[in-house]
Amino acid sequence: MDTTEDFLLPGSRQRRLVDVMRQKGHVTVVELTAMFGVSRDTIRRDLQLLERQGLLTRTHGGALAGDGLVARETRFQSRMTEQTGAKRSIGRAAAGLIREGETLILNGGSSTCAFAAELGRLRDLTIVTNNLMLPPAVPSGVARSIFVLGGTYWDSAQITVGAVKINSSARISVDTAVIGVTGVDEAGVSISRLEEAQITVEMMEASRRVIVVADSEKFGASAFVHVADFSRIHYFVTDRMPPPDIAEALAQAGVELVIAPG
Template sequence: MSDSQNLLAEQRRALILDEVRRRGGVRVNELTRRLKVSDMTVRRDLDALARQGVVEKVHGGAVPVVETSTHEPGFEAKSALELAAKEDIARAAAAMVVPGSAIALSGGTTTYVLAHHLVDVPDLTVVTNSVRVAEVFHAARRAGTAGGDQPGAAMVVLTGGVRTPSDSLVGPVADQTIRSLHFDVLFLGVHGISAQAGLSTPNLGEAETNRRFMRSARRVVVIADHTKWGTVGLSSFATLDQVDTLVTDAGLPEEVREEIAELLPDLVVAGGPEELSPPRDA
C-alpha cells in the first residue's frame, strides 16, 4: 500500500473516531455512506481502531471505550490518532520558537510531531523527557539536517528516569535534572484538560515531572488537540491559570473556545481559515 493510501486510511480512522466519541457510537452502514467507501473498508478501519483500544466493536458498528482515570495508552496507539490536528498544532507551535533559545518538550505524540518541525531551527537547546523526541533530533543530526555536526544543530538533553507506556522518562532522576535547568519555553503535551481538573495525567510520576517542567519554564505552552478537552486523568498537576498559551486545533467547538478564552491568557486555534486567539471583551 502506498504512503498516500496509508494517509487516507489514517485520516478516515480519525474521522470515524471523532464520530464515535461525539455521538457515542456509529453504525457501519452510516459510515459507508458518509465516507463513500465499502463496507469492508469500514470494517477494517473499525478493526484497526479496536486494536488500538479506542473503540469497542459491537454488532453493526462500534462504541467508544470508556477509559478509567488510570488508563494510559501506549505511544503507538496515541500516535495514530488526530494526525492532521497534530500537524496543524505543531506548525503553529513551531512558529513560536526563536533561534538560539532554550526550550523543553515534554513527552507525548504531539510534542513528537512538533520536534520534526524544529530540527531546522538553528542553535536550539532542547531538554526533553521523551525518548521519541530525542530520537527525532539525533536522527536529524545523523542525516545532516540543520548542519549535522556543524554549528546550528540543536543540543539535546534527555533527562533520564523511569520509562512510562508513552515513552516518557519520569521519577527522581528526571525531576532532579529538570530542577537544575531553566527554559525560555516549555511545550507541554497533556493527557487531559478541563476547566475543573486543569491539566491531568493517568501517571503519578509523569504528573510530578510535569510540575517540575512548569516550575523551570518562563513560558508554558500546552499543545493539545480538541479530543483532550474534557478528559480527566488520575492526577491533576496544574490549573489553567498556570498556562500561558494553549495551542489546539479547529475541531474544538466554538462554545468551548469561548470558555477557554475566559480562563487562559492566550488561545491559538490552528488549522482553521486563520490562526488566531478568539476576541475578548475590553
C-alpha cells in the same frame, strides 16, 4: 488471612466495585477495603479479575475506571497513529511560537514529537526532554544540544521518569516548556499517571512560559492527575475551537488560544 465476609457474594461485590469506579474515576485499595469490609488481598484479586475483563486499569495502590470517564493511558505506539493530521498542524502552529536560540523542555507523548518535527526553520535550540522518541524527530541542524533526562524507563510511554535536573545538584531553567496532556476540561489540564504528571509539573515550574499542545479529542476528558490551571499556561494550541466552557475558562485566565489551520 481473609475474613469470612471476603467470600460472601463476590459477584455482587465486584459489580458494586465497578459502579464505584464509574462514579469516582479512581479509587485506592485502602478506600475499597474500608468500603466493602474485606481484606486487601480480596480487593486486589477483585481488581485483577476486573482488569482482565477490561473494566478497569490497576495503578500503584488502586485502579482507574476503564470506560472513558477518566482518560486511560494508552501505549505510545498507539497514540502515534491517532489524530496524526491534527497533531502535525498543531505542531507546526506551536513551532511558529518559538524563536531561534531558545532553550526548550518537552514532556512525553506524540504531540510533543509532532511539534519537534516542525522545528526545521529554527537553529541553535537547546532541547531538554524525557521523551525517548523525541530526539530522532528533531530535524538535522536545529538543535545545538539535546539533553535526555535520566530516571526510570517506561516502555509503554517511551519516557523516563525522574527529577528535572541534569545532575544531582544542577536544576534546569528554560525559556519555554512545550507540554502534551491527556485531558482538557474547564478546570485545566491533566495527565493519566502520577509520576508522569509530577515531572510535567516540574517542567512547567522550570520554564518562563508554557505552551500546551492538545488535539480536540482531549476536550472534556479529565485524567487522573490535574497538572495545571489555565492561569499557569501562556499559549494553548489545538486544532479546533474548544467547547464554550473550556473556551471561557481559557479567556478568563488570559491564555492565548491558537487554532492550527486545517
